[in-house]
Amino acid sequence: MLLGIDLGTGSVKALLLAIDGTVIAEASHAYTVQAPQPGWAETDPAEWWQAVAIAVRTVMQDQDDRVLAIGLSGQMHGVVLTDEQGEPLRPAILWADTRSSEVVDRYRTLPLNLHKQLANPITTGMAGATLLWLEAQEPAIYKTARWTLQPKDWLRFRLTGAVATEPSDASGTLLYDVMADTWAIDVLEALHLRANWLPAIVPSASIAGSLTVEAAAHLGLQSGLPVVAGAADTAAAMLGTGVLEPGIMQLTVGSGAQIVTPRSQPIPDPQVRTHLYRAALPHQWYTLAAMQNAGLALEWVRQLLGLSWQQVYAKAFTVAPGCEGLTFLPYFTGERTPHLDPNARGAWVGLGLHHTRSHLMRSALEGVAFSLKQGLEAIVATGIDANELRLAGGGTLEPEWRQLLGDVLQLPLHSITVSAASARGAAILAGIGSGAYADLSAVPPMSIAAHPTMPRSPDAGLTDAWSRYQSLYPQLRYWRKHLP
Numbered sequence: 001m002l003l004g005i006d007l008g009t010g011s012v013k014a015l016l017l018a019i020d021g022t023v024i025a026e027a028s029h030a031y032t033v034q035a036p037q038p039g040w041a042e043t044d045p046a047e048w049w050q051a052v053a054i055a056v057r058t059v060m061q062d063q064d065d066r067v068l069a070i071g072l073s074g075q076m077h078g079v080v081l082t083d084e085q086g087e088p089l090r091p092a093i094l095w096a097d098t099r100s101s102e103v104v105d106r107y108r109t110l111p112l113n114l115h116k117q118l119a120n121p122i123t124t125g126m127a128g129a130t131l132l133w134l135e136a137q138e139p140a141i142y143k144t145a146r147w148t149l150q151p152k153d154w155l156r157f158r159l160t161g162a163v164a165t166e167p168s169d170a171s172g173t174l175l176y177d178v179m180a181d182t183w184a185i186d187v188l189e190a191l192h193l194r195a196n197w198l199p200a201i202v203p204s205a206s207i208a209g210s211l212t213v214e215a216a217a218h219l220g221l222q223s224g225l226p227v228v229a230g231a232a233d234t235a236a237a238m239l240g241t242g243v244l245e246p247g248i249m250q251l252t253v254g255s256g257a258q259i260v261t262p263r264s265q266p267i268p269d270p271q272v273r274t275h276l277y278r279a280a281l282p283h284q285w286y287t288l289a290a291m292q293n294a295g296l297a298l299e300w301v302r303q304l305l306g307l308s309w310q311q312v313y314a315k316a317f318t319v320a321p322g323c324e325g326l327t328f329l330p331y332f333t334g335e336r337t338p339h340l341d342p343n344a345r346g347a348w349v350g351l352g353l354h355h356t357r358s359h360l361m362r363s364a365l366e367g368v369a370f371s372l373k374q375g376l377e378a379i380v381a382t383g384i385d386a387n388e389l390r391l392a393g394g395g396t397l398e399p400e401w402r403q404l405l406g407d408v409l410q411l412p413l414h415s416i417t418v419s420a421a422s423a424r425g426a427a428i429l430a431g432i433g434s435g436a437y438a439d440l441s442a443v444p445p446m447s448i449a450a451h452p453t454m455p456r457s458p459d460a461g462l463t464d465a466w467s468r469y470q471s472l473y474p475q476l477r478y479w480r481k482h483l484p
């Protein structure tokens with residue numbers, strides 16, 4: 001059997017995959033995202049390390065079979081600065097972090113040919129932008145760090161003692177030449193950023209190291225196990241859900257939400273509102289609409305209202321669509337697609353005495369669904385036909401929530417039968433890298449639930465709410481800009 005580990009934003013997922021494609025066991029363990037200052041989002045990698053051991057030990061309980069290989073997947077874009085041995089020098093700075101908003105404009109001074117190499121919108125939260133901030137604000141750590149790593153690459157270093165990255169995560173750093181498939185050294189030079197701390201790039205499905213004795217003891221596994229490079233969570237989820245052919249889209253709802261579609265050529269978005277990244281397999285790319293605030297915003301509202309997830313759904317769906325005039329914007333950590341605005345923030349607008357906790361909760365779900373609709377529109381505007389969406393991620397399990405998503409997006413939603421799609425993708429890469437699968441064609445296909453969630457014709461309340469939602473962000477942006 002194969003072990004996939006997905007180092008997500010809110011929790012790590014471990015999944016055991018039998019070679020015949022059966023999921024033997026899944027487990028997850030949560031950690032915290034800290035916001036020690038407004039706009040910051042950090043996690044201490046020590047929390048990741050402990051959580052990985054708990055999740056892996058949980059899936060390994062009562063298993064007689066041996067693990068053949070380990071594959072990794074992880075949240076994208078962040079920065080883990082380490083010393084020579086892989087010891088973090090500060091907490092990891094995550095993709096949702098907008099502290100680089102003051103310095104990210106340095107990217108805008110780059111000549112057009114370098115922007116063409118990056119082939120992506122310039123946004124906060126990307127490793128390159130965060131490194132510009134670290135250079136200015138934490139120069140001692142910036143100068144002395146040995147490595148700058150993506151979260152799952154840090155985990156692999158800790159597991160194997162070997163340092164590497166792979167194209168799917170490297171392409172999400174804003175330090176990567178997506179067209180030439182290598183580090184964008186010219187961009188690093190033009191920004192005066194260090195290049196000697198970037199890891200070597202190896203194929204996602206290659207063996208990048210083997211489990212050390214210390215790491216094996218931590219996880220309760222045998223030492224020497226091959227650890228495959230793995231992939232960024234979005235790229236791994238595409239393998240996990242089988243979204244590999246152009247024409248199919250995948251919607252992942254986790255802490256953030258992503259809508260992706262594969263590309264057989266690297267075609268950048270002419271409007272530069274969506275991302276273009278390398279997929280896990282060679283000669284494949286994907287277009288990505290990235291919405292920063294899905295589970296992050298819902299979790300904040302849920303905790304504020306003191307509700308369990310069960311109560312969330314029991315209350316929210318007693319309220320009529322449109323929430324009797326209440327609109328929620330989920331932009332707690334700024335927004336990427338389509339607004340590209342790190343200074344955007346969340347809001348409830350239209351509150352009246354008639355509104356209850358149930359209205360607040362439903363409006364949050366509607367607001368997140370509307371933000372996904374704007375992402376879908378941005379991706380369709382790049383010239384892609386959307387016929388169906390495959391669902392992945394821990395935030396799409398509830399049928400009523402899925403129905404609301406289907407009604408808002410007006411597309412059939414196909415659920416895969418595994419919630420941890422990225423961890424499944426990571427296990428598949430472990431299988432290819434270790435030779436358990438000769439190639440992708442040998443991987444048993446993912447089963448898809450027999451009955452998709454079909455969109456219902458839009459309710460008048462929901463149509464009005466969508467109009468209100470669309471009109472609010474431009475007005476609030478104007479208001480923020482004109483604050484004294």
Ligand SMILES: Nc1ncnc2c1ncn2[C@@H]1O[C@H](COP(=O)(O)OP(=O)(O)O)[C@@H](O)[C@H]1O
Nearest residue numbers: 008009010011254255295296299309393394395
């Ligand atoms: N029942 C639920 N409905 C909607 N969202 C949920 C539910 N349970 C958890 N979530 C949200 O989904 C996110 C976790 O999904 P997951 O795919 O594990 O994310 P990540 O990979 O970012 O850790 C959390 O932000 C959580 O708030």
Ligand SMILES: O=C(CO)[C@@H](O)[C@H](O)COP(=O)(O)O
Nearest residue numbers: 008009075076254255256290
């Ligand atoms: O930001 C992106 C893609 O651009 C995400 O892929 C992040 O990697 C976060 O994923 P989750 O942890 O929310 O699933």
